[in-house]
Amino acid sequence: MTDLAIAAEHVSKRFWLHRERRTGLKERVVRGRAPTAQEFWALRDASFSIERGSTFGLLGQNGSGKSTTLKVLAGIYRPTSGRVVVNGRVSALLELGAGFHGELTGRENIRLNGAILGLSGRQIDAAMDSIVDFAGIGEFIDSPVKIYSSGMFVRLGFAVAVSLDPEILMVDEVIAVGDEEFQRKCFDHLFELRKRGTTVVLVTHSLGLIRDLCDQAAWLDNGEVRELGAARDVADRYIASVNEREAHAQHVGGGTGPSDETPMRLGSGEVRITSLEYLDGEGNHSPVLLAGAACTIRMHFEARSPISRAVFGLGFHHESGANVAGPNSGRVGPYSLERGSGYVDFAVDELPFQQGSFQVSTAIVERGHTYDYANREFDLHVRGQGDEEPGLTRMPGTWRPPVSVPSSEAGTPAAREALHVEQ
Amino acid sequence: MSGPGVTTTARPRSSIWTSRSLIWNFAQRELKSRFKGTTLGWAWSLVVPLATLFTYSLVFAVIFRVAPPDFGNGLPGFFPVWLFSGLIPWAFFLITVNTAIPTLLANGPILQKVYFPSYAPIVGSAGAILAQTLIEFGILALALIAFGNVGLTWLLFPAWLVIYATFVTSVAISLAIMNVYFRDLVHLVNVGLQLLFFLTPIIYLTASVPAEWYGVPLRAIVSLNPIALFVESLRALSYDLQIPLLSTWVGILAWTLGAVAISAFVYRRWGLDIGESV
Numbered sequence: 204m205t206d207l208a209i210a211a212e213h214v215s216k217r218f219w220l221h222r223e224r225r226t227g228l229k230e231r232v233v234r235g236r237a238p239t240a241q242e243f244w245a246l247r248d249a250s251f252s253i254e255r256g257s258t259f260g261l262l263g264q265n266g267s268g269k270s271t272t273l274k275v276l277a278g279i280y281r282p283t284s285g286r287v288v289v290n291g292r293v294s295a296l297l298e299l300g301a302g303f304h305g306e307l308t309g310r311e312n313i314r315l316n317g318a319i320l321g322l323s324g325r326q327i328d329a330a331m332d333s334i335v336d337f338a339g340i341g342e343f344i345d346s347p348v349k350i351y352s353s354g355m356f357v358r359l360g361f362a363v364a365v366s367l368d369p370e371i372l373m374v375d376e377v378i379a380v381g382d383e384e385f386q387r388k389c390f391d392h393l394f395e396l397r398k399r400g401t402t403v404v405l406v407t408h409s410l411g412l413i414r415d416l417c418d419q420a421a422w423l424d425n426g427e428v429r430e431l432g433a434a435r436d437v438a439d440r441y442i443a444s445v446n447e448r449e450a451h452a453q454h455v456g457g458g459t460g461p462s463d464e465t466p467m468r469l470g471s472g473e474v475r476i477t478s479l480e481y482l483d484g485e486g487n488h489s490p491v492l493l494a495g496a497a498c499t500i501r502m503h504f505e506a507r508s509p510i511s512r513a514v515f516g517l518g519f520h521h522e523s524g525a526n527v528a529g530p531n532s533g534r535v536g537p538y539s540l541e542r543g544s545g546y547v548d549f550a551v552d553e554l555p556f557q558q559g560s561f562q563v564s565t566a567i568v569e570r571g572h573t574y575d576y577a578n579r580e581f582d583l584h585v586r587g588q589g590d591e592e593p594g595l596t597r598m599p600g601t602w603r604p605p606v607s608v609p610s611s612e613a614g615t616p617a618a619r620e621a622l623h624v625e626q
Numbered sequence: 627m628s629g630p631g632v633t634t635t636a637r638p639r640s641s642i643w644t645s646r647s648l649i650w651n652f653a654q655r656e657l658k659s660r661f662k663g664t665t666l667g668w669a670w671s672l673v674v675p676l677a678t679l680f681t682y683s684l685v686f687a688v689i690f691r692v693a694p695p696d697f698g699n700g701l702p703g704f705f706p707v708w709l710f711s712g713l714i715p716w717a718f719f720l721i722t723v724n725t726a727i728p729t730l731l732a733n734g735p736i737l738q739k740v741y742f743p744s745y746a747p748i749v750g751s752a753g754a755i756l757a758q759t760l761i762e763f764g765i766l767a768l769a770l771i772a773f774g775n776v777g778l779t780w781l782l783f784p785a786w787l788v789i790y791a792t793f794v795t796s797v798a799i800s801l802a803i804m805n806v807y808f809r810d811l812v813h814l815v816n817v818g819l820q821l822l823f824f825l826t827p828i829i830y831l832t833a834s835v836p837a838e839w840y841g842v843p844l845r846a847i848v849s850l851n852p853i854a855l856f857v858e859s860l861r862a863l864s865y866d867l868q869i870p871l872l873s874t875w876v877g878i879l880a881w882t883l884g885a886v887a888i889s890a891f892v893y894r895r896w897g898l899d900i901g902e903s904v
Contacts, residue, residue, distance in 0.1 A: 218902065278637035278741035279901040287636045295740060302736035306659040318651035319740055321638070347662075 207290065208371050208402040209253040209276060214285035216246040216271055216426075245271040247426045248285070253419070255291070258403040260417035260434055262410070262441055268426040269406045270375060273297065276404060277373050291370030291402065294320055298375075299360030305349030309340065309359055312348055316363045330366040338362035358385065365392055372396060376407040410438045410589040438589055446586050449491055468580075470573040474506040474513065474540060476565040479581045491584040494558050495597055498551050502565060505544040510567075510574065512537035515547050518564035519556070520579055521595050527556065528596075537569065555596045558587030640743045648742055652750025656725070657757065671758045672765070675717060679710055686829050695831065697775040698867025707769050711865050712828035712857045714766060718759040719794050719853060720819060722752045726798035727805045727812050734904035744900040745799050745893060752795040770864065777867035786863065789882050790856050796885035800892045806903050807896060826853045852881040 219240045246268045253259045261269045274280045275287060277295035302319050303312045313334055317327040335344050338359045340351070348356060374393065393416065397403055407413060413420055417434035422441045430437045468475070483489040484497035492498045502515060515538070516531035530549060532538065538547070562579035592598075642649070661667045686692045687705035694703030726748045730737065733747050763783075770776065805811040825848055827835070832854070835845045848854055855877045859870035896903075 274901070276636055279738065281637075281898060289636045293636075293638075297739040298735075301739040302733075304655055304659055306662045307655060311654075311658060315651045315655055318648040319736060319742055321648075321742075323647050324650070 206255040207252050207288075208255040208257075209259075209290070209404070210286075210288045211252070211272075211276070212250050212286040212288075214246060214249045214272075214275060214282045214287055215244060216268075216275060216280060217283040218243045218245055245426050246275065246282075249421075249423070249426075249428045250285075251421050251428060251431055253402060253404065255402055256400045257418040258397050258405065258416055260413040260420035260437075261404065261406045261423060262408070262413055262420060262438070263423035263429075264445075267423040269423055270297075271426075272421075272423065273373055273375060273404065273406050289371065292321070293371045293373065294364060294369035295373040296361075296364050296375065297373070299357045299364065300348075301360075303348050303356065303360065306347055308347055309338070309344040309351075310335070312359070313363055316360070317366070320364065322366075334362045334366045337365070354385065361385075361389065365396075369401065371402045371404070373404045374406070376405070376409065376412075409591075410442055410587070411591050413438045414589055442586070442589060446491060449584065449586070469576040469578070470567070473508050473574050474504055474510050474567050475575045476502055476567065476577055477505050477544070478503045479563060479565065480546075481583070491586050492554055492556075494556055494585050494587050494591070495553055496588070498554050500549045500551070501546050502549070503544065503546045504540070504567065504575075506540045506542050509542050510540040510569065512569045513540050513574065514538075514568050515549075516566040516568065517549060518566070518579075519583070520562045520564070522560045522562075523595070525595060527561070531566075553597070553599070554585065555599070556585045557595055557597060558585055558591055559595070560584055637741055642745075642749065645743055645746050645749075648746045649750045649753065652747045653753040653757070654750075656751040656754035660754070672761065675713065675762055678717075679706055679713060682709055682713070682829060692830060695866070697773055698777060698779075698865060699773070699775045701773055701775065704773065707766070707773065708861070708865060709829065710762075710766050710769065711861050712826075714759060714762045715790060715857055715860055716823065716826065716828050716853065717762075718755060718790075719797075720823075722755050722794050722798050723801060723815065723819065725751050725755065726802040727815060730802050730806050730900055731904055737901045737904055741901065744803065744897045745889075748799050748802050749795055752791070752798055756791055766864070775865070775867065779863040779867050779869055782863045782869065783860075786856075786860060789878055790860075793852065793856070793878070793882040793885050796882070796889040799889040799897075800885070803892050803897045803900070806900055822851065822853060825851055826857060828857060832858065850877070852878070852885075855881065 220243045221240050249268075249272065251259075261272055263269050271280065273295070274297070275282050276289065277293060277297070278289075279295070279297075300316075302316050304315065307315065310331070313331065314324075314327055317330070318324075322330070338344070338355075338361075340355045340358060343351060343355060344359075348359070351359070372393075390412075393403065393405075397416065403416075405412065405417060413434050419432065420430075420434040420437040421428050422430040422437050430440050480501040480503065481489050481492055482499040482501060483492070486499065489498075500517065502517075514531055514533045516529065516533075518529045519527045521527050532547070532549075561583040563581040563583050564579050565575070565577045565581070567574040567576075638644075661670050664670060666673065683706040686709070687694075692705065694705045694708035696703050729747050729751060730744060736742075737744065767780075801811065801815060827848060832845065832849055835848050837843070837845045849858075855874055859874045859878060862868045862870045862874070
């Protein structure tokens with residue numbers, strides 16, 4: 204039998220939903236025990252086990268029971284039925300700096316928070332210097348935390364939490380707030396703990412993290428364990444399901460066609476874009492496009508009269524507001540259009556966008572004259588394939604293996620000279 | 627609430643003893659944050675009771691002319707000292723209960739993020755208030771020494787204090803946990819405390835209470851109320867220099883055991899799921 208850090212057997216958790224909380228005495232007396240209370244099973248018959256030293260991911264949509272599971276494992280909630288066995292000293296990182304008291308100084312709060320996390324006074328004393336170092340907030344450590352910036356607050360919270368050196372660490376992704384540098388510090392530390400053999404339970408929305416960090420994963424859906432197994436497989440099946448669901452929702456929503464009466468349409472109107480269609484790499488209709496995959500954007504138009512020199516344009520606006528790209532057909536020369544309807548394709552070998560939602564503008568122009576301009580009328584959803592990078596776009600490029608110069612040679616002026624010359 | 631057959635070892639085994647570091651830290655937090663930012667700081671913890679003492683002495687000794695009993699050493703009684711010996715244990719009870727009731731709601735954010743036994747902050751703040759109370763007892767002792775009123779019965783004080791602190795802390799734990807589920811409790815307790823103050827022989831002598839009043843056995847009620855038993859026994863051993871009656875010891879022990887049993891029941895029944903109810 205393998206060495207288990209955590210075993211959950213048929214764990215269920217029920218909450219009572221009160222339409223309005225009936226905690227007042229008068230209400231209890233006057234209206235009796237709340238009859239409107241409805242039970243809600245946040246977790247139903249969930250079973251899984253986590254091997255010692257492995258990293259376990261919990262994924263699922265919002266409200267699927269991930270956080271409830273984590274809280275049951277951390278002992279904050281008791282299961283309504285079932286059994287949870289945890290072997291090892293646990294530290295749960297559900298929120299940084301929870302339990303800091305504004306009037307107390309950083310140092311005093313370290314003592315208090317350490318005690319809440321289960322450290323003895325002697326352990327806290329021993330770790331005090333390294334915590335102060337890690338937090339890196341300088342002389343503020345002896346000021347009341349109410350004057351801290353939110354960044355300093357989180358830093359201090361993280362420093363305390365990691366100093367516990369737990370055998371089992373439970374992390375909710377929400378802790379990864381704060382600046383880029385701090386996030387990196389958090390995740391560096393997670394990797395480090397994992398290397399040292401700490402068992403990690405991680406709740407996250409990032410499939411990239413699940414793939415990179417986790418050995419095993421559970422996919423929770425409406426409080427039930429839907430998939431359990433190797434992290435990569437679970438993540439693949441999860442993303443497939445999400446894509447499918449999204450596609451279905453798009454179909455029901457009526458596709459991407461514009462309404463004809465859109466007042467935002469500009470231009471003289473001899474030719475109009477009637478709809479936008481997205482095709483995947485195989486040429487099949489697809490409501491969402493995959494980041495990095497081949498695709499075709501098909502612009503359907505209708506011309507009321509023949510046009511001799513039409514140029515088609517597309518504009519992509521990221522949900523953050525940035526105008527990401529604006530290809531147009533001007534470079535390959537203007538097209539002449541017959542009267543009637545038709546379409547023009549814009550084929551992309553590798554969609555350079557990252558996962559996200561975009562608004563699409565379309566335009567048909569002829570040397571300064573606008574026939575049709577639809578400002579951000581169409582939606583485009585780009586799904587990730589689990590290999591997201593930061594930023595809006597994917598940067599094409601090739602990594603070459605590192606070239607290193609052994610340090611004994613690199614130190615000599617001749618070697619440095621040689622390097623310089625080569626560059 | 628968990629049904630039968632639930633086993634979870636997700637929570638480490640805890641007792642007051644294993645949580646001592648946490649309780650100690652909560653006590654320190656209470657002490658440090660209480661007077662932070664005030665000019666007088668810690669001095670307030672003495673100014674407030676002394677001001678109360680002065681006011682009550684003025685009203686009851688001068689206006690109502692309550693006559694204090696003689697000292698245990700035979701000297702004529704001095705009202706402020708006699709009053710102080712009753713006011714200190716009352717204030718300890720009052721402040722501990724009033725501090726404890728909103729404690730769990732105030733600690734809601736942590737209780738939802740980390741598991742720790744819900745009695746820890748309450749025991750911690752009770753300990754902090756006990757520390758301040760001990761300073762007041764020290765002042766009382768100095769006053770009694772100034773009147774030459776010292777006796778061997780003082781040796782019983784530590785035993786009395788342990789029993790009383792256990793009683794007060796147990797009541798505070800029960801009320802604080804119940805208040806999470808019945809939020810009217812805080813107001814109800816306020817009214818109750820006011821009534822209890824006047825049903826306790828702090829500013830008057832038990833003997834001056836009519837035995838019966840419109841058929842209500844008033845003196846029996848007054849002398850059986852737990853705070854009255856504690857106040858009377860403390861006065862006996864410190865002011866009167868007499869060993870409290872055996873029946874009084876039985877009374878305070880019975881009340882304390884009852885309070886501990888109730889708080890243990892309340893904690894097991896409601897105190898384990900605080901994290902999802904605050």
